[in-house]
Amino acid sequence: MGLLFQTTVIDCNDARRVGGFWAELLGMPLESDDDGTEHWIDFGPDGRDLLFLTVPDRKSGKNRLHIDLRPDDQAAEVERALALGARHVDIGQGQQTWVVLADPEGNEFCILRALKPDE
């Protein structure tokens, strides 16, 4: 095909810290370049990896893009995320089936409900 969806890139003030959080959360290794400025999680040859870049500007407002995660056990994974450094955030979502959290630099993400076996 002409274009492969290669990567979702996250600007960070501390890419190693944020990348480390996401790697732990997803149970994947964090890879780094030689000078330690770029860190990524490689999901394999079909792309759609995660790349963490250090930038000087700070996060401002709610992110226009965010990541949704599918748990096998929502409550357990929310607790695990909080223990890794996530926090609950209120972006006006109200009562939903998903839980809105933010990573150590405030990037919003959602832990969806677990799917039933027949879904």
Place this chain on the structure above:
Amino acid sequence: MGLLFQTTVIDCNDARRVGGFWAELLGMPLESDDDGTEHWIDFGPDGRDLLFLTVPDRKSGKNRLHIDLRPDDQAAEVERALALGARHVDIGQGQQTWVVLADPEGNEFCILRALKPDE
């Protein structure tokens, strides 16, 4: 595993329009729910899909997350993206191997260089 990287979600003012652009760009079908409020591109059972949600708030500033695309022919894919409604944007990137574009609502994305056969 405990958490699957399910989806990268893009907030849009017109989710059908933005989703339609990305579906054309990636050569994938755009799927929609019954009432037309959610649109998505499904990459299969291992997740990492794209979901387009209509929200009232406008994009503000440079996105903290963005998508990188890998072309087989960079110049041709940049031209194709422009014809579909993308535009060049300057986020201070200077001269790079990648080309920075924005989708019809200004969401930045990059078309990387093509990989050589032995890369």
